[in-house]
Amino acid sequence: MRGWWALCCSLLAVPALAADPLPAAEAAAWLQRMADASRRLPYEGIFVMQQGDRLQTLQVENHPAGLGKESRLVVLDGQPREVFCTGTGSVSMDLAVKGTRFERRLGSRHFPDLLPEHAADLATWYSVRLGDSARVGGQACRQVELMPKDMFRWGYILCADATTGLPLKATVVDENRRPLLRYAFVKVRQGGSGRLSKQFPAIRGNPGVARQVEDSAVEVSQLPPGFVQVAAIKRRLNHRASEVEHWVFSDGLTYISLFVEPAPRKAVNMKGQSSRGMVNLLTRQVGRQQVTVLGDAPWPAVEFIARGVSEK
Amino acid sequence: MNKLNLVTAPDTRSEEWVSAMLDGELETDDCLQAISRLGKDASASRRWAEYCLIGDVLRACPQDSAGLGARLQAALAEEPTIVAPLPSPTIERRPLYWVAAAAAVAAITWGVLHSTPETGPAIPVAVLATPAEPSPVAANDVMPLLAAHQDYTYAVVSDPDMKFTAIAASEGRR
Numbered sequence: 001m002r003g004w005w006a007l008c009c010s011l012l013a014v015p016a017l018a019a020d021p022l023p024a025a026e027a028a029a030w031l032q033r034m035a036d037a038s039r040r041l042p043y044e045g046i047f048v049m050q051q052g053d054r055l056q057t058l059q060v061e062n063h064p065a066g067l068g069k070e071s072r073l074v075v076l077d078g079q080p081r082e083v084f085c086t087g088t089g090s091v092s093m094d095l096a097v098k099g100t101r102f103e104r105r106l107g108s109r110h111f112p113d114l115l116p117e118h119a120a121d122l123a124t125w126y127s128v129r130l131g132d133s134a135r136v137g138g139q140a141c142r143q144v145e146l147m148p149k150d151m152f153r154w155g156y157i158l159c160a161d162a163t164t165g166l167p168l169k170a171t172v173v174d175e176n177r178r179p180l181l182r183y184a185f186v187k188v189r190q191g192g193s194g195r196l197s198k199q200f201p202a203i204r205g206n207p208g209v210a211r212q213v214e215d216s217a218v219e220v221s222q223l224p225p226g227f228v229q230v231a232a233i234k235r236r237l238n239h240r241a242s243e244v245e246h247w248v249f250s251d252g253l254t255y256i257s258l259f260v261e262p263a264p265r266k267a268v269n270m271k272g273q274s275s276r277g278m279v280n281l282l283t284r285q286v287g288r289q290q291v292t293v294l295g296d297a298p299w300p301a302v303e304f305i306a307r308g309v310s311e312k
Numbered sequence: 313m314n315k316l317n318l319v320t321a322p323d324t325r326s327e328e329w330v331s332a333m334l335d336g337e338l339e340t341d342d343c344l345q346a347i348s349r350l351g352k353d354a355s356a357s358r359r360w361a362e363y364c365l366i367g368d369v370l371r372a373c374p375q376d377s378a379g380l381g382a383r384l385q386a387a388l389a390e391e392p393t394i395v396a397p398l399p400s401p402t403i404e405r406r407p408l409y410w411v412a413a414a415a416a417v418a419a420i421t422w423g424v425l426h427s428t429p430e431t432g433p434a435i436p437v438a439v440l441a442t443p444a445e446p447s448p449v450a451a452n453d454v455m456p457l458l459a460a461h462q463d464y465t466y467a468v469v470s471d472p473d474m475k476f477t478a479i480a481a482s483e484g485r486r
Contacts, residue, residue: 054470083468270454
């Protein structure tokens with residue numbers, strides 16, 4: 001009898017959990033609100049990042065700067081490290097190395113600033129649903145689900161601050177809603193002094209500068225819907241004698257890289273996958289080139305792009 | 313001549329008739345002649361005694377073994393040292409066993425194939441060549457690409473635990 005009641009209750013609860021997708025305009029408004037809050041609001045706090053069995057704790061502070069923003073992340077576990085981010089890139093400081101080692105990075109995305117600048121456009125490729133109210137890091141928030149309309153991207157379940165819209169929690173999920181990557185504030189304070197507690201490091205020179213790809217040996221004939229090329233650069237990498245072409249495709253939330261380099265004498269076609277399946281990779285030979293497509297994307301997206309690569 | 317290759321052959325002629333007599337292989341006349349010779353030839357007499365003793369030991373008969381060790385030592389000391397490559401071991405061939413095993417496998421396979429219910433006409437199945445596992449070198453070559461990808465996507469990353477498998481070239485082209 002108790003089991004019968006539990007079944008009835010669970011059936012009644014399903015419609016409440018599976019809310020209808022928001023109308024396009026309302027979905028776009030929610031997305032843009034969350035994206036703007038993570039850039040334009042000053043905030044500081046501590047959040048945890050869980051990927052697979054790995055857990056990392058980071059301290060973050062963010063302040064608007066001109067048209068963009070400046071943020072500083074401090075890795076609190078393991079090797080001491082700090083990362084300074086602007087709208088155009090980031091600099092990682094490895095403090096464990098004698099004399100501090102600087103590493104310039106092209107990416108600057110970090111929790112809670114995960115959504116693109118024009119986040120409203122995502123509503124074309126994701127169904128946006130509002131979920132239950134919750135409480136994260138001592139703050140009330142509202143669950144917002146971004147579920148892909150196709151098989152080319154992962155889903156996101158965010159919890160946006162009830163007042164400001166700042167994402168307090170984010171979970172990247174697969175097609176079965178199994179978590180692949182989680183972020184959550186443990187403690188957060190919105191508002192602040194308006195400037196970073198530590199100044200952005202001045203780095204002399206321009207290490208790792210990349211050149212634009214002007215004439216590639218390959219071409220890409222197809223991309224998953226919503227993906228556009230956001231970069232095509234030539235760069236030097238470790239264990240490579242010559243420069244490697246690095247193309248980046250994105251829908252604003254999912255990033256997929258294509259690397260083009262001369263094929264080695266004993267080229268191996270192979271595929272790779274991270275333990276939870278979040279990162280997928282495919283390497284194959286195209287003419288005299290070896291192409292590698294990899295990204296934090298489902299396998300169909302990686303395979304789709306790889307199939308579209310051909311020799312010019 | 314190289315002394316190392318010297319092989320001194322033992323005088324086997326006296327051993328042969330002693331051994332043949334002991335084994336009962338001599339005719340009666342020859343045997344009588346041999347017995348007569350045995351009484352006169354000290355070396356042959358000694359060899360006769362040793363052969364008898366060895367036979368008794370092999371048959372596990374209780375024997376008075378006094379002096380056996382000393383005699384064996386002396387006999388070994390008299391044996392020439394042979395320094396020559398050992399003959400390569402020959403593989404014992406048992407063709408009948410292999411034939412029997414092959415016949416058994418063929419019979420089982422035939423039985424399994426004919427006991428499977430038929431579901432229709434045979435469907436041609438494409439067989440992909442078994443791909444080789446990617447070498448650690450090939451997998452390691454990919455890691456800088458992974459780092460470069462992450463470099464573009466996130467400011468803070470952790471190295472994912474990647475597993476690689478080789479695929480057939482045709483699979484990569486599909």
